[in-house]
Amino acid sequence: MTTFPDDSILVLVEATPSGEPAKSAAGLLGAASGIGTPVALIVAHPGRGPEAAAACGALGAEHVLVAETEAATAWLAVPAADALASAADLVRPDAILISNSADGRDVAGRFAARTRSAVAVDAVGVARDEEGIVAHHSVYGGAYNVHSAPTFGAPVITVREGAVDARAEAVEPAVEMLDVTPSGAAAASIELFEEQSVESSRPELRGAAKVVAGGRGLSSEEQFALVDQLADVLGAAVGASRAAVDAGYVPNSHQVGQTGVSVSPQLYVALGISGAIQHRAGMQTAKTIVAINKDPDAPIFDIADFGVVGDLFQVVPQLIESLSARKE
Amino acid sequence: MKIIVLMKEVPDTYGERTLNLETGLAERGATEAVLDEIGERALEAALSSAEKIDGSEVIVLSMGPATAAATLRRALAMGAAKLVHISDEKLSGADLGLTADVLAAAIRRIGFDLVITGNLSTDGSGGVLPAMLAEILGVPHASTLNSVEISAGRLEGTREANGGVMTVATELPALISITDRFPAARFPNFKGIMAAKKKPVEMLTAAELGVDSDALDNPRSIMISVSEKPPRSAGTKIVDEGDGGKKLAEFLVQNRLA
Numbered sequence: 001m002t003t004f005p006d007d008s009i010l011v012l013v014e015a016t017p018s019g020e021p022a023k024s025a026a027g028l029l030g031a032a033s034g035i036g037t038p039v040a041l042i043v044a045h046p047g048r049g050p051e052a053a054a055a056c057g058a059l060g061a062e063h064v065l066v067a068e069t070e071a072a073t074a075w076l077a078v079p080a081a082d083a084l085a086s087a088a089d090l091v092r093p094d095a096i097l098i099s100n101s102a103d104g105r106d107v108a109g110r111f112a113a114r115t116r117s118a119v120a121v122d123a124v125g126v127a128r129d130e131e132g133i134v135a136h137h138s139v140y141g142g143a144y145n146v147h148s149a150p151t152f153g154a155p156v157i158t159v160r161e162g163a164v165d166a167r168a169e170a171v172e173p174a175v176e177m178l179d180v181t182p183s184g185a186a187a188a189s190i191e192l193f194e195e196q197s198v199e200s201s202r203p204e205l206r207g208a209a210k211v212v213a214g215g216r217g218l219s220s221e222e223q224f225a226l227v228d229q230l231a232d233v234l235g236a237a238v239g240a241s242r243a244a245v246d247a248g249y250v251p252n253s254h255q256v257g258q259t260g261v262s263v264s265p266q267l268y269v270a271l272g273i274s275g276a277i278q279h280r281a282g283m284q285t286a287k288t289i290v291a292i293n294k295d296p297d298a299p300i301f302d303i304a305d306f307g308v309v310g311d312l313f314q315v316v317p318q319l320i321e322s323l324s325a326r327k328e
Numbered sequence: 329m330k331i332i333v334l335m336k337e338v339p340d341t342y343g344e345r346t347l348n349l350e351t352g353l354a355e356r357g358a359t360e361a362v363l364d365e366i367g368e369r370a371l372e373a374a375l376s377s378a379e380k381i382d383g384s385e386v387i388v389l390s391m392g393p394a395t396a397a398a399t400l401r402r403a404l405a406m407g408a409a410k411l412v413h414i415s416d417e418k419l420s421g422a423d424l425g426l427t428a429d430v431l432a433a434a435i436r437r438i439g440f441d442l443v444i445t446g447n448l449s450t451d452g453s454g455g456v457l458p459a460m461l462a463e464i465l466g467v468p469h470a471s472t473l474n475s476v477e478i479s480a481g482r483l484e485g486t487r488e489a490n491g492g493v494m495t496v497a498t499e500l501p502a503l504i505s506i507t508d509r510f511p512a513a514r515f516p517n518f519k520g521i522m523a524a525k526k527k528p529v530e531m532l533t534a535a536e537l538g539v540d541s542d543a544l545d546n547p548r549s550i551m552i553s554v555s556e557k558p559p560r561s562a563g564t565k566i567v568d569e570g571d572g573g574k575k576l577a578e579f580l581v582q583n584r585l586a
């Protein structure tokens with residue numbers, strides 16, 4: 001039987017529907033490598049384990065535990081929580097890192113309640129001090145930095161997607177199949193799963209280096225295309241305010257803010273967005289903020305590095321033209 | 329059918345929210361307190377489902393300071409039959425584990441077919457509590473639902489996860505958490521406000537629920553430091569005089585952002 005290093009950090013790697021490690025895996029393993037030895041757990045379809053394990057190694061997992069099961073695509077959260085419980089029993093890690101995605105939070109919650117572990121959610125970074133593992137949080141829309149730690153034991157930490165830039169070096173991992181003891185806990189069943197086709201070649205909002213976001217000021221779904229056009233000229237992802245989502249201009253996966261995605265890009269361009277505090281909560285840690293709004297008193301200007309008071313339907317086409325002209 | 333809705337009072341996010349830099353706790357009273365909007369949507373989902381199923385009862389459960397009672401009454405005015413309010417100074421600053429133990433004990437005591445919660449609270453943004461509660465209660469849970477159909481004995485809902493949309497289903501008893509894709513809550517009307525005055529409010533402490541909030545045998549998550557980030561300041565603001573787009577392009581190019 002393998003023995004695991006004393007400073008093991010167990011990382012739950014989410015798998016995409018096609019079985020590869022999800023995007024969040026690189027940041028989680030990068031964070032783990034900064035505080036100990038990364039040990040990945042991946043729950044894979046039968047037969048897909050070895051491939052998934054190799055991919056985890058490429059992202060820096062020195063050990064990979066593979067739980068092969070069909071249950072994870074049939075039942076919500078419980079199969080993954082059972083695998084995590086078995087893995088934690090084997091590895092005895094100093095901390096457990098999980099993506100702060102909807103599914104990740106579910107597994108974290110079930111696992112923490114079952115094992116009575118301390119939980120820290122939505123960490124933007126992790127560190128190790130003399131007493132153990134510390135989670136760093138950015139709360140109230142980035143207005144405060146909070147550090148948390150468990151009174152004792154290994155903490156379960158969910159890590160905000162796209163928040164950790166560190167990457168671990170690729171290694172040849174030691175791979176082991178994991179025997180999972182089913183808990184028998186009741187779970188909801190997954191009746192149907194439809195993969196959403198990747199709509200465009202645009203970068204994904206989460207973790208994007210540049211974001212162009214549109215609000216109610218775009219006035220219609222057709223006119224929201226202006227946001228897409230500017231995004232394409234800048235090579236940016238497309239974001240939106242909740243008002244724009246509620247009005248049906250864009251799908252809600254584009255919502256930035258307190259109840260949407262949190263982004264920290266190099267550049268955030270807000271078009272026709274007033275800058276309500278719930279919106280700012282998801283974007284005010286951007287390096288540079290640019291805003292176009294016809295209301296000179298819009299709160300978005302309070303945090304904008306460059307603001308244009310004007311009609312976005314005049315300003316944005318001219319901006320696109322100027323930028324395109326330079327490119328030629 | 330008995331539906332329990334978890335609701336709480338939060339600082340109104342339309343104002344600035346502040347953390348006490350010594351205790352790390354939210355400064356209650358620094359801003360106006362309101363019912364968390366996502367909890368209101370959860371209550372709306374409960375009330376509209378209950379209207380369709382005979383013999384249904386909607387009970388609101390909340391853990392929070394005694395001062396939240398007035399805010400919570402709004403839930404009764406909206407149509408909930410009863411409020412169970414866990415108010416205990418010893419629970420101030422409770423971490424997720426302790427909160428889950430206390431709420432699960434109260435849910436068990438009330439009895440339920442369905443528990444509905446918001447997916448993320450406005451102040452804590454934890455989002456793990458629904459799964460923790462389901463695990464402790466030993467029931468299935470379906471999280472971050474964008475829609476739900478509830479019938480006696482069963483529910484089916486949709487959620488976005490893992491790059492797709494999934495339909496999930498479970499028999500009751502169960503627990504669900506909902507997103508802000510759910511309809512906004514109804515406004516309490518005059519009749520509701522009057523009726524709320526006569527509705528039962530049960531106050532409970534952790535000890536009454538059999539939870540020892542001082543016990544040290546379970547690990548707890550504690551805040552070890554809090555600091556305030558310097559607020560952002562405004563930069564250049566120009567008024568478009570026909571060349572706003574060009575000037576903005578120059579700014580982006582100068583700063584190597586385009």
Ligand SMILES: Cc1cc2nc3c(=O)[nH]c(=O)nc-3n(C[C@H](O)[C@H](O)[C@H](O)COP(=O)(O)OP(=O)(O)OC[C@H]3O[C@@H](n4cnc5c(N)ncnc54)[C@H](O)[C@@H]3O)c2cc1C
Nearest residue numbers: 215216217241242243257258259260272273274279294312
């Ligand atoms: C609990 C809770 C959670 C929330 N979560 C979120 C969240 O995650 N994300 C979010 O965004 N919101 C969230 N909100 C909603 C938030 O409070 C605002 O209602 C929302 O952000 C407003 O969106 P908006 O700026 O697009 O619309 P508005 O506030 O209506 O602003 C539109 C702006 O467009 C400008 N405009 C109009 N026409 C033009 C034009 N031709 N040219 C230039 N400018 C123009 C107007 O001057 C105005 O400033 C939440 C609210 C609550 C209570």
